[in-house]
Every structure is written in structure tokens, then in C-alpha cells.
Amino acid sequence: MRAVGIVLAGGNSTKMKELSNKRAIAAMPVAGSYRSIDFTLSNMSNSHVQKVAVLTQYNAKSLNEHLSSSKWWDFGRKQGGLFVFTPTITYDNSWWYRGTADAIYQNLSFLKNSHEPYVIITSGDGVYKMDYNKVLEYHIQKKADITVVCKDLPAGEDASRFGILKMNEDHRIEEFEEKPMVAKSNTVSMGIYVIRRRQLIELIEKCALEGRHDFVKDILIRYKGLKRIYGFKTTGYWSNISTVESYYKTNMDFLKPEIRNFFFHQYPDIYSKVDDAPPAKYNVGSKVRNSLVSNGCIINGQVENSILFRKVFVGNNCVIKNSIILNDVYLGDNTHIENCIVESHDTIRANSYYSGDDGIKIVLEKNERYVL
Incomplete structure (x- = not known):
């Protein structure tokens, strides 16, 4: 050209x-x-x-x-x-x-x-x-x-x-x-x-x-x-x-x-830098509906109308609705996320509740995941 x-x-x-x-x-x-x-x-x-x-x-x-x-x-x-x-x-x-x-x-x-x-x-x-x-x-x-x-x-x-x-x-x-x-x-x-x-x-x-x-x-x-x-x-x-x-x-x-x-x-394609990671894993009891789940994710809870970027871990009994979870996020057990954007590399403690009732809520948590 x-x-x-x-x-x-x-x-x-x-x-x-x-x-x-x-x-x-x-x-x-x-x-x-x-x-x-x-x-x-x-x-x-x-x-x-x-x-x-x-x-x-x-x-x-x-x-x-x-x-x-x-x-x-x-x-x-x-x-x-x-x-x-x-x-x-x-x-x-x-x-x-x-x-x-x-x-x-x-x-x-x-x-x-x-x-x-x-x-x-x-x-x-x-x-x-x-x-x-x-x-x-x-x-x-x-x-x-x-x-x-x-x-x-x-x-x-x-x-x-x-x-x-x-x-x-x-x-x-x-x-x-x-x-x-x-x-x-x-x-x-x-x-x-x-x-x-x-x-x-x-x-x-x-x-x-x-x-x-x-x-x-x-x-x-x-x-x-x-x-x-x-x-x-x-x-x-x-x-x-x-x-x-x-x-x-x-x-x-x-x-x-x-x-x-x-x-x-549809041609032409959209290209991006490739990040090698295993396929997403859906464990027994997980439920995913109308969502995009990227490679490297491990799903144990419920995901609905959401987008999960690479290497997201969803704990047991978690509920994620209408949300965007960015790269490398750890969601502890019994966490509820709705109408939110969770920043990358966050660690959400177990039993947390976040909901964007008046708009889109941005969730920022920098807890040490290994002490949960």
C-alpha cells in the first residue's frame, strides 16, 4: 500500500x-x-x-x-x-x-x-x-x-x-x-x-x-x-x-x-500477542451461561453474561453476573460480583460482595492471595 x-x-x-x-x-x-x-x-x-x-x-x-x-x-x-x-x-x-x-x-x-x-x-x-x-x-x-x-x-x-x-x-x-x-x-x-x-x-x-x-x-x-x-x-x-x-x-x-x-x-482476522496457557477448566458444579471465558481460567462457580480474561480463578459457590474480570484475578469462595469491572491481578477475599447498583463499579483489591 x-x-x-x-x-x-x-x-x-x-x-x-x-x-x-x-x-x-x-x-x-x-x-x-x-x-x-x-x-x-x-x-x-x-x-x-x-x-x-x-x-x-x-x-x-x-x-x-x-x-x-x-x-x-x-x-x-x-x-x-x-x-x-x-x-x-x-x-x-x-x-x-x-x-x-x-x-x-x-x-x-x-x-x-x-x-x-x-x-x-x-x-x-x-x-x-x-x-x-x-x-x-x-x-x-x-x-x-x-x-x-x-x-x-x-x-x-x-x-x-x-x-x-x-x-x-x-x-x-x-x-x-x-x-x-x-x-x-x-x-x-x-x-x-x-x-x-x-x-x-x-x-x-x-x-x-x-x-x-x-x-x-x-x-x-x-x-x-x-x-x-x-x-x-x-x-x-x-x-x-x-x-x-x-x-x-x-x-x-x-x-x-x-x-x-x-x-x-469473518475475514479479515484480528491478531494479538499470543499468551500460552492451558484451556479453560470447568470443574464439577460450575455453571457458565452466555459468557466469554479465556484460556487459563478455572471455574468452580456460576458465571452469567460476563467476560473473564486470562488466568481467572473462580472459587466455589461464586456468582458472577454482568461483569468483566480482567487478567489474573483470584475470586475467593462465596464471592458475589455483579455489574462490576474487576481490575487485573486482584485477589478478592472469600465471602465478598460487590455490586454496581448505580452504574458500573470498579473493584480494586490487592490482598495477598496466599494468606486467604
Whole structure:
């Protein structure tokens, strides 16, 4: 493909509360065995984008470990590959990334040393499937300066946490407002952009000279009347996991057969780093209904409408309903978990009761499991 990829994965969201205390949003576990960034990287690989840069910053340890080998997404090539960039103190610069445009500016040598004519910029917190070739073809057909991939949200869904845009009959963007107080439209930006490489370098360098650091506010919104910026509307499944509620909903969507079939059984595939573990074990007396249970789990109790990530131990007489249990959690006997997200590596003492009666409850317990 005639494009390089840039994945913006360095941001943090306070709306994720305690879930983002120890990991980047792009490293959030999804659907039992995946990380959020797996969907973007798989889309890049499936679209034959051979050279991809991931820009990380906030709580990057877990994400960097996940990206330690490029072979899982088939980026281990002699030409191209997967590159992970973190903020680096140099003679000329000692700043952290001050925004998305600044993150690209601090790694501008990646673009200058590339030869592909186009750049695909994406975020690392979206769950979706997409062929970026179709977006690039549309971009070339429209003779656009920048193409923004967008989607109409269902009626009733809050659009104010996204970039809101309005297009004319030719799909040229006339209005673009980032996270408004009141959304005037239900058409939102998916955080996926296509732009010519040389033009991106020029715009990023101009932003840096003017002390501007945000790609959306300082390029998309600022230049919407000067540049030919078009919207590419898609109708497929897409979810952004920047809040606790959206993260919970996204995972619960995978309990629907049509969503599982779309991501797990329809070509192209979604890839992730493989963690070797034995198959899940269901002991005598266990009951599991409409749930995703990952490898390495041991089930002794009742699990219903829930997602269990790798290496979860469910004790005797436990009840888990409508909940997400992250990696390596130990649930002591007679524990009741309902409408909750249990943080990874937690040890829940026996006879505990947690229920999210007024919303989704995040459970954090760091007990020593060997003294139970």
C-alpha cells in the first residue's frame, strides 16, 4: 500500500478512572484475549500498510511490552516494520508530547525518511474493522487534502465526547467542532485521517513554529476553510473506549453472536500477542451461561453474561453476573460480583460482595492471595 501508518497511543483519559492508573488506554483489555490497539494494528496489517509507527507516552510500560514483537501483526519485514516511539530528551528538545501534532513533530524524521506518498493517522482506542485502502481510494478520487473517517451515531447516544462535523452534499466538511458542550450533529469523527505525507510534514512544521500542538484543533479545525477536507462515512461497527461506560459496553457487545461472528469468524482476522496457557477448566458444579471465558481460567462457580480474561480463578459457590474480570484475578469462595469491572491481578477475599447498583463499579483489591 502507498501509505505509512501512525497510531496515536500516548493519551490518557480521566474518564477511565482507576482503569487507566497503570496502563494506557490503547492497552486496555478487550474481548477476553485482545488489547484495544490490536484492532488498529490488525487493520493496518490487513490493509497491507507495511510501515507503522506507534507513538506512546502515558503509562507506556504495559503497551510497550505488548508491542515488543511485531510478528503477531505480521510487521516483521525487511522493508517496513513496526516502530514504537516514546518521548526522548535530546539536545534540542526536553518536552513530553504536548499534543497529537507535537507527538508527530517530535518523530518527524520517521515521515521524512519514508518514501510512501500518503499517511494514515489513527488512534489506538477504537474497536473496529476497516480496509484503509478504500479510504485512500476515496481520498485520491476527491483530490482531498485531508480525509476524515466519520460515522453517524445511533439516536440517543452521547456524541459530545467526540469531534462533531457537518458535510455538504459533496461530503466536504464545512463545520468541525471538537467535543462540544452540546452536539449539533450525530456525525462524529472516528479519529482516522488520510493525508499526503509531504503536506503533513509541512503542516506539522508550521504548527511547531507557531507553538500549536493539537492535530484536530490546530490543523483540521483551523484549516477547514482553506484546505479540501472531506469526510468518508462508514456504517460498520465502531466503538471508542475512552470512558468506563463505553469500555464496559464495548466488551459486553462481544456477548452478542453477530458481533462475535463479525470480529472472530469473518475475514479479515484480528491478531494479538499470543499468551500460552492451558484451556479453560470447568470443574464439577460450575455453571457458565452466555459468557466469554479465556484460556487459563478455572471455574468452580456460576458465571452469567460476563467476560473473564486470562488466568481467572473462580472459587466455589461464586456468582458472577454482568461483569468483566480482567487478567489474573483470584475470586475467593462465596464471592458475589455483579455489574462490576474487576481490575487485573486482584485477589478478592472469600465471602465478598460487590455490586454496581448505580452504574458500573470498579473493584480494586490487592490482598495477598496466599494468606486467604
